[in-house]
Amino acid sequence: MRQAHIRLAAAAAGLLAVAVGVTTAVVVGRDNPAQPVAVASPTTTSVAQQTGTDAPPGDAGGTVPTTSPKPPVDRPGPGAKEAKAAAVAFLRELGMRDPVAATYRRTGAATAEVGIHPRAGEGGRLLDKITTQVQLHRYSGGWVPTGAKAVGAIEVDQPLPFARIASPVPVSGMSVAYEGTVHVTVTEDRRGADGVLGKGFVNGGADTLAPFSGQLPFTRPTADAGWVVFTPDSGADFGIFSATAVRVRFVNSDHKPQILGVVTDPRPAASSQVVTLSGSGTLTVAVKGFAIDELRVLLVPSGTGARPHARLLGVDRTSEDGERWSVSWRYPDESFHGHLLIQANGRGGTVEHDGIAVLHD
Numbered sequence: 001m002r003q004a005h006i007r008l009a010a011a012a013a014g015l016l017a018v019a020v021g022v023t024t025a026v027v028v029g030r031d032n033p034a035q036p037v038a039v040a041s042p043t044t045t046s047v048a049q050q051t052g053t054d055a056p057p058g059d060a061g062g063t064v065p066t067t068s069p070k071p072p073v074d075r076p077g078p079g080a081k082e083a084k085a086a087a088v089a090f091l092r093e094l095g096m097r098d099p100v101a102a103t104y105r106r107t108g109a110a111t112a113e114v115g116i117h118p119r120a121g122e123g124g125r126l127l128d129k130i131t132t133q134v135q136l137h138r139y140s141g142g143w144v145p146t147g148a149k150a151v152g153a154i155e156v157d158q159p160l161p162f163a164r165i166a167s168p169v170p171v172s173g174m175s176v177a178y179e180g181t182v183h184v185t186v187t188e189d190r191r192g193a194d195g196v197l198g199k200g201f202v203n204g205g206a207d208t209l210a211p212f213s214g215q216l217p218f219t220r221p222t223a224d225a226g227w228v229v230f231t232p233d234s235g236a237d238f239g240i241f242s243a244t245a246v247r248v249r250f251v252n253s254d255h256k257p258q259i260l261g262v263v264t265d266p267r268p269a270a271s272s273q274v275v276t277l278s279g280s281g282t283l284t285v286a287v288k289g290f291a292i293d294e295l296r297v298l299l300v301p302s303g304t305g306a307r308p309h310a311r312l313l314g315v316d317r318t319s320e321d322g323e324r325w326s327v328s329w330r331y332p333d334e335s336f337h338g339h340l341l342i343q344a345n346g347r348g349g350t351v352e353h354d355g356i357a358v359l360h361d
Helices: 080-094
Strands: 099-106 111-118 132-139 142-150 154-158 169-175 181-188 195-203 210-216 225-232 244-250 258-265 274-277 281-290 294-301 311-316 324-331 336-346 349-360
Touching: 080 099, 080 111, 080 132, 080 142, 142 154, 142 225, 154 225, 154 244, 169 181, 169 225, 181 210, 195 210, 258 336, 258 349, 274 281, 281 294, 281 336, 294 324, 311 324
Parallel strands: 274 349
Antiparallel strands: 099 111, 111 132, 132 142, 142 244, 154 169, 169 210, 181 195, 181 225, 225 244, 258 281, 281 324, 294 311, 294 336, 336 349
């Protein structure tokens, strides 16, 4: 019998994501407080209930070779084995039985993405389709998961990665799962298995992607960082099939951050809040704020429900005077439409600013 969970109210939302072909830059420090000290691993701790994803060579000798060309050889490069092992361990501790690392892709100088699927499904049927993409960052001590996305099953609007959250944490996005049920778990970092602070579920789509929304209460954390993990109900007892995991930090101050002003270079047109770009160049976003520890700037593509497809443009954790922050992004000569999402994180929470549109034709 399914364990009782917190029922979260579903809210209407739409999804029309427009792909944005831009170069992203993720800057993560070795001393980043959001770096996991151990892979998240939900346990069975319970909480109070609340109702509420070459062409052939020329004919030099008068003949053309008849041998078939050899298929390309997959050479994932150094570090692939270790990255796959880290991704497999992460999904196993989230609850996937016998996860298999099927693909590896470098996404930056020190970042990668690994495609995972369970080895077998219901009835022991072997599986080969990737169900979860795990994002990782390579530190001096090895590869560390920084997030995961359930392929085609769960797309999360809230919370944003690395946001500061407090209880109850608002959760929203789009999902499809058995009977529409998506399980949500808040964990905190701990040596060994991570501690579970709260568990519940939301209702999205049962046959197609549909919106979910709600709030999940959780107990007081003792660590600075943790995860919000979303797993679709499979309707069977063979472990989780896929997972979306959002890296978060916890509010531990009464001083909520504030964004006092935003200036871009190039500046918006005089009569609008639209920054128009052309060719390739540099877009700089300067922010004046209070009680900020970290500034993150993202580009959200145009369209309804596009936040899960936002691209991180840069991160600033070294303010000049504690009040002035800036991120510079070298944009490519490619067409894109969207708006800037400025995320200011501090020990007292997270605030956002999203009033500046960006247009490149």
